[in-house]
Amino acid sequence: MNVSPMEYTFRGLNYEIRSATEKDAKNLSEVRLQIDGETENMDRVQGEAYIDEAGFKKIIKADSEKINNIFLVAEVNGKIAGFCRCEGSMLKRASHKVEFGVCVLKEYWGYSIGKSFLAESINWADTNGIEKMALSVLEINEKAVTLYKRFGFEVEGILKKDKLLSDGKFYNTLLMARFREE
Template sequence: MVILQNSVCHGKYTIRSAHESDAESLSELRVKIDGETENMDREKGKAFIDIPGFKEIIKFDSESHRNLFLVAVIHNQIVGFSRCEGSVLKRFSHKIEFGVCVAKEYWGYGIGKTLLTESILWADTNGIKKITLNVLETNEKAIILYKKHGFEIEGVLKKDKLLSDGHYYNTLMMGRWKE
């Protein structure tokens, strides 16, 4: 199902639910993105998810009413994706965790913002009260975007990540509550 179409400098992009046939592209893209930025938790090639692994995640997410896996596509190529993951535990059934990544070549075109907006819309229409996420303190553009969409800083994990410059950085825990 196509959720949204928008235009960017590189042409039109489409936001849609992930299909199992996307598994190979997603596996390759995740490794690529992990090597393009230190904003992600992983270094390039670490915590690798192979094609069967992505197929399993996509299948699970498509069958769960508490999960959402979206992809951003330009010219039949996946350039970004986001995932909302809920819990089967009743005490946590009101919330999901959000994560997003976009290939560096496509930063600045609103793709991450659109993935976030569509995820919030999905959560709001599916009875989800809270969306949580973690973001590196140096990722100022993302923090500003999240705040514009109602997220607040709920906590700080001090000296949480060691980056390539040899310094430790904080991770901000952010959340958005729907009244």
């Protein structure tokens, strides 16, 4: 599904949150690869589960056609600074919920892009009758956990020793969800 673009300004940075288009596919492939190398907060190390331009075109096309999927990008001066997705299920018993994921290039951390993605995604979900937004986050990603809680997400479970990071230690993953207010 597609949404109307929204303009934001924070700390002097102007950016637009909008639906991804197939023209973004090459840039998205590059941005995802770069982000995976900038942080250990993602599920992948750089280069794993690589999605090329054709792969992103396929995802964008599918997301724009499905009523319970959304794919948003943050654009700064014609460049993609990050993206997020809400992916739903076509299965009847799971059609009430979506899985939220987000990533932002490190140079754009601190400009509330993640917060804007989350706000736009929640608005879309609530407007479209999505009852539950779920996500997973490393317990040590304290800024993200705090942001999610501020937006009404709660911890539903913990996956113990779920991720092995570069320091050789295992870390827990928090399973969080937000339920639509009635």
